[in-house]
Amino acid sequence: MATSSVSKGCFVFKPNLKKRKISVPVENYFSKGKNESEDSKLRFETYQLMWQQMQSETERLQEELNKNLFDSLIEFLQKSHYGFQKNSRDWGYQIKLREIPTAALVLDMKHFLQKLASQLVDCNVDVQSKEKESVQVTQKRIHYSMDSLSTWYMNVTQKTNPKMPRKKRTSSQWQSPPVVLILKDMESFATKVLQDFIIISSQHLHEFPLILIFGIATSPVVIHRLLPHAVSSLLCIELFQSLSCKEHLTTVLDKLLLTTQFPFKLSEKVLQILTNIFLYHDFSIQNFIKGLQLSLLEHYYSQPLSVLCCNLPEAKRRINFLSDNQCENIRRLSSFRRYVENQASEKQVALLTNERFLKEETQSLLENLHVYHTHYFLILRCLHQFTSSLPKYPLGRQIRELYCTCLEKNIWDSDEYASALQLLRMLAKDELMTMLQKCFKVFKSSSEKQLGNTEKRIEEFLAQFQSLDAEAKEEEDTPESQSKGLQKTDLYHLQKSLLEMKELRRASKRQTKFEVLREQVVSFIDSLVREYLLPPETQPLHEVLYFSAAHTLRQHLNAAPRIALHTALNNPYYYLKNEALRSEEGCIPNVAPDICIAYKLHLECSRLINLVDWSEAFATVVTAAEKVDANSVTSEERNEIIHARFIRAVSELELLGFIKPTKQKTDHVARLTWGGC
């Protein structure tokens, strides 16, 4: 069946039922890709398992982060019409009656609102769900007014009360349940409608208890921009603000990547791209997670050895079942090759020829890798404690920045690290102690006890600092009597003695115990960093766990269609590897596809383009290209064909949005892009 027609644009294809039943399981697509390689089924399963775990982890996180907000919102809803139920008559209440309780929610998560809605439906009265239907009915039949709404409300509340024995608990609590109206995306409402609605419903508030919830995506100020004072004064607004998305990102990163719970890791480039898309494009956690999912998928899809990217015992088990091909794959890993080169020659031979030996070695290497990660994250957090509060944040305020730097290179080679250490050497005692204490907590909280030694060292340092206090007094008692009293002297001697004094002072300063201790702490941290924060590229087999194809990720998530279009038009050689198309910068050979030539010509024009001139220029170029087969057809026909080609190129450019027809001048088109004129 054809999919083009002049009379319709939708074509439905429905294979008969029998055929349809044999639907292909998804993992077949996984394995059927270009690399029909090892263990694809297992890899796909691992992917699914891992992704499920990650997803549930993020969901749990989000739940946790929103819990407080959610609770306070519910509380707000419950108490806001408390007065209405009591029918109190006090004057203050009467004033308040005119104000619609409003909750302004500043957040970006739509599922938060969904959850809220569902919660309202079951915890309050079923009115909520009914409401929708009946409102729609009224909307259809009569001209819909506030009066009819409040009559409906009276009816419903009266009806529901006797009808709902099931919901006794709630209905007693909510004798006249408020009507909660959620405006999910406040910014997109027409302000006039919103204003009128608020004014009208505030008039009816005494018979129709309304609560508004505004979902705001930008900032709370927007309320006052959308609503004039006269209207916003009718609202009694309480602001609920969710965690800023950056903090959210930090938590997500913390729980998904900076942990040994999930073996899957991102390389520096990939992480950079994901965070950059987040920070510079959308501030969307959802997108970040999507990027993570895609990298996970790509990793398992493209790296055959990713079958080992699972928890350690399972990976060790799987190593035993690796096929010969997979062993070859291991040998081909560049990190593994580097590792082999550093071994003794007998071992080299064994690694390259003996499969069993290779498997054993792989097991131990993989284990090392896991150990490396446990240490890595502990020390990373520790270092972050030290550097995150330094002035000017030489290593970044967020742990993700520090992590990126550490992933990229040996951090101790960077200037930032040097300046951070410099700053650490100038810290006061109490600052240093709080940092040490935080570090100590980091070690305490981790379940791994492999760095117990370090923990002890920190404890010792803390103790030493405390004991310093006691000694401090003694030190003060014995100030060196330097001032011998100034004698008469000439300039030269004065300078000399001053220099000496300075020297002396410096020497004496180093001798204070605190400074010695501080120096020790700093060099201790430094040694830890140098030992444990090696970039992952140095680790053999890191390819198994690290996803590094940043290029693919960016292509699929943050594509640049305009650049692609431009490249295709400007430099066809990039796509069509034909030597005839190879050209110098900026010019195009006359054999290039018609559209490229037409495009290039149109770039020379300003706002309007004369079609005649354009077509003639086009013809000139194209004719020049056609010298060989020119003789075969008559020249008139040839011209016709060229004209037809020109028409085609022009209408294609129109479809692409580069030009549009204009009435300003006969037979002219308008350019829709500028520049290059």
Place this chain on the structure above:
Amino acid sequence: MMSKLELKEDKMLEVQFVGDDDVLNHILDREGGAKIKKERAQLLVNTKKIVKKPEYDLEEDDQEVLKDQNYVEVLGHDVQESLKNGSTTDGGNKVYSFQNRKHPEKMAKLASELAKTPKKSVSSNLKSDPEVTIDIPQCSKGHSASDKVQLKSDLVEEYFEAHSSSKVLTSDRTLQKLKRAKLDQQTLRNLLSKVSPSFSAELKQLNQQYEQLFHKWMLQLHLGFNIVLYGLGSKRDLLERFRTTMLQDCIHVVINGFFPGISVKSILNSITEEVLDHMGTFRSVLDQLEWIINKFKEDSSLELFLLIHNLDSQMLRGDKSQQIIGQLSSLRNIYLIASIDHLNAPLMWDHAKQSLYNWLWYETTTYSHYTEETSYENSLLVKQSGSLPLSSLTHVLRSLTPNARGIFRLLIKYQLDNQDNPSYIGLSFQDFYQQCREAFLVNSDLTLRAQLTEFRDHKLIRTKKGTDGVEYLLIPVDNGTLTDFLEMEEEEF
């Protein structure tokens, strides 16, 4: 002068494109070299600028975030990396700019080679060339010779420069004066079928490369992503191949976005009626959408593939349509694979819609011609076949009284008599009334007005208020059709 033109024409024959500098030089020479050559650099747009742009949108207080260098390194660099091939390495540099510097020796060499080639289409060349090039100096006139500091605002400046003066210097030639003016769709196709495709081997290779992705697409569609294809060239054939190889056993709907009569309603209709076999009607599109969504949520075994060619077409690019399609595509068991072509297509989607669509982008530059896509649209140079308006014209007129027909014929004749008058805006009502009276067609202006109302209802005429406040009548049909119509009328009577 003559020799110069000769040289020029030679150049056109082989070199095809002459750098701006050369053109400028050329023109300046002709004008006596009064002006100094201007730096082209000022006109350029920088990649860095383009890539960096989003930074400006950032909140100021996020200093830690603003490591622009990093940003450029990662995103910007990679753009360059990916476009390894020379011309776009300074990518945006040449987005919409035309720059070319030729070495003089090279030019000379080329010219000597050119001397040997036979000369073709000399006449057209002589005519067109000076006029084409006129645009260029006009454009760069406004630029003071500036240094690089000005680079930043150049994009903006260029825009205003291009749009500042209402006067545009282009030649006044029109297609009518050319022998071959508009072709109709059929001849166009016939002519184009004679063109032998070039680079077929390379194109085939490109396509094969994309076809290898089919399995991956299926996988990703099943895992909750939707796929959007972009890049130059029609992606219709590619998607069609995807459909025939991968989707034979699945329910799928192919939607031609480029079809002028397409609407969201018709998409939803084909889903409800043909996929879900539902015969009822719906109050509104939103109702229908909700019904579909519920249906798909209830029955998780139901799977549907949507293939949309040109999701960015005129008919579907509206906010509402995109919202609805986005909502459909966000369903777990509806898989969407779509193509976009328009330069600004990604602007259709705000963050909310993007998160609904959950796109994975795939670049599929095919260089295929947009044959199907452009066949519907009233392309600039493609003549309306005219048969449609003609038949409808006769159809309507046949149902009218002889008097009414006479009135209309009067108007046609008047309009045809004035077809060479470029300032003709229509026949004024008073004059028309006078003529009708003289021909004994009407007896009062009321009758004429009643008649005109009927014409207007059938869209046979259009009225327009002139500058003097007088009503002018015009038949919005092209003159060729009108002549045909008159001939037919005369045959009949």
